[in-house]
Amino acid sequence: AAAEKGGFETFMRKEIHEQPAAVADTLRGRIDETGQIVLDEVRMSDQDFRDVDKVFIIACGTSYHAGMVTKYAIEHWTRIPCEVELASEFRYRDPVLDRSTLVIAISQSGETMDTLMAVRHAKDQKARVLSISNTVGSTIPRESDAVLYTRAGIEVAVASTKAFLTQLAACYLVGLHLAQVRGIKYADEVSAVLDELVAAPGKIAKVIEHLDPVRQMARDCAAAGTDRVLFIGRHVGYPVALEGALKLKELAYLHAEGFAAGELKHGPISLIEDGTPVIAIVPSPRGRSLLHDKIISNIQEVKARGAKVIAVCEEGDRITSAHADLVIETPASPTLLAPLLTAVPLQEFAAELATALGRDIDQPRNLAKSVTVE
Numbered sequence: 001a002a003a004e005k006g007g008f009e010t011f012m013r014k015e016i017h018e019q020p021a022a023v024a025d026t027l028r029g030r031i032d033e034t035g036q037i038v039l040d041e042v043r044m045s046d047q048d049f050r051d052v053d054k055v056f057i058i059a060c061g062t063s064y065h066a067g068m069v070t071k072y073a074i075e076h077w078t079r080i081p082c083e084v085e086l087a088s089e090f091r092y093r094d095p096v097l098d099r100s101t102l103v104i105a106i107s108q109s110g111e112t113m114d115t116l117m118a119v120r121h122a123k124d125q126k127a128r129v130l131s132i133s134n135t136v137g138s139t140i141p142r143e144s145d146a147v148l149y150t151r152a153g154i155e156v157a158v159a160s161t162k163a164f165l166t167q168l169a170a171c172y173l174v175g176l177h178l179a180q181v182r183g184i185k186y187a188d189e190v191s192a193v194l195d196e197l198v199a200a201p202g203k204i205a206k207v208i209e210h211l212d213p214v215r216q217m218a219r220d221c222a223a224a225g226t227d228r229v230l231f232i233g234r235h236v237g238y239p240v241a242l243e244g245a246l247k248l249k250e251l252a253y254l255h256a257e258g259f260a261a262g263e264l265k266h267g268p269i270s271l272i273e274d275g276t277p278v279i280a281i282v283p284s285p286r287g288r289s290l291l292h293d294k295i296i297s298n299i300q301e302v303k304a305r306g307a308k309v310i311a312v313c314e315e316g317d318r319i320t321s322a323h324a325d326l327v328i329e330t331p332a333s334p335t336l337l338a339p340l341l342t343a344v345p346l347q348e349f350a351a352e353l354a355t356a357l358g359r360d361i362d363q364p365r366n367l368a369k370s371v372t373v374e
């Protein structure tokens with residue numbers, strides 16, 4: 001069993017460490033020398049992609065968080081309206097779809113019942129379905145019109161890590177491809193982002209090399225008897241906050257919640273007591289500095305109420321280090337790609353905190369790797 005885990009204590013730890021390779025594998029062969037994205041295996045022509053006038057993303061759990069990030073990316077790069085919805089909600093209502101709607105179904109296992117039913121619901125309305133899955137030949141890809149496989153390899157731990165990062169990579173490829181075939185005005189930006197995407201595995205590896213401080217913070221939280229952790233973020237930092245909270249719920253059985261930082265004053269701020277840990281996902285101070293300013297004021301707001309702020313920020317972000325109690329630095333990256341980096345310390349944080357509490361992080365109670373029932 002130890003050999004299966006490649007020298008790691010748990011599958012989850014092994015899978016966290018496999019992320020740079022998993023992302024690199026998922027990108028391999030899908031970007032040609034001229035910087036064009038080639039998705040031949042997807043069986044959708046450039047014309048099919050040009051005909052799309054609306055995108056609907058459906059998924060559950062961690063895959064849904066990948067979908068949320070994708071919405072920000074697709075709308076920014078392509079200007080095509082994009083909605084993202086939990087499969088279990090989508091399937092029981094009357095979403096407005098037609099032949100020119102592209103439905104992207106994200107499912108690691110390819111077997112999640114709600115996502116499968118949502119795919120059927122979309123197909124009944126003639127929408128075209130592209131699935132993003134890690135499992136070749138599974139049901140959702142088989143029932144979809146097209147599929148783009150992630151290449152994370154088998155993910156054993158119940159809590160998703162490497163599958164999530166590869167879903168992001170695959171979704172970025174789809175978004176950038178949509179932009180390229182439609183000749184969108186952001187051509188320069190698209191090629192710059194592609195270069196950054198190719199550089200992402202190296203940066204993820206760097207994040208993984210520097211997880212010791214995160215582990216220490218997690219052990220300190222466990223030792224302090226922390227009973228709740230709040231996560232805040234804006235823009236793509238918001239789904240990362242949700243994912244960080246989900247990991248902690250799944251693994252540590254702690255009350256963890258992610259919020260859009262702008263919503264703090266509409267309720268969540270009342271949860272903060274002296275010493276409550278708040279993990280803030282801080283966007284790059286470069287470029288969209290407005291977002292950065294906003295999250296700094298959110299950090300000040302929660303600190304004024306006694307929160308202990310751990311900020312995940314870009315390396316060298318002095319403003320954030322001056323305001324937060326602790327910082328976790330990640331390499332610089334374009335805003336939309338940052339989740340590939342910022343999600344990683346949150347995975348480790350949850351794994352370490354849960355381990356300190358004596359939990360079985362590969363097999364958390366009450367959870368299944370694949371939810372094939374309703």
Ligand code: G6P
Pocket residue numbers: 060061062063106107108109110111112115158159160367368369370371
């Ligand atoms: C379960 C798993 C999660 C996963 C979700 C969706 O809840 O424990 O890790 O994100 O199902 O699974 P899927 O295979 O459709 O991505």
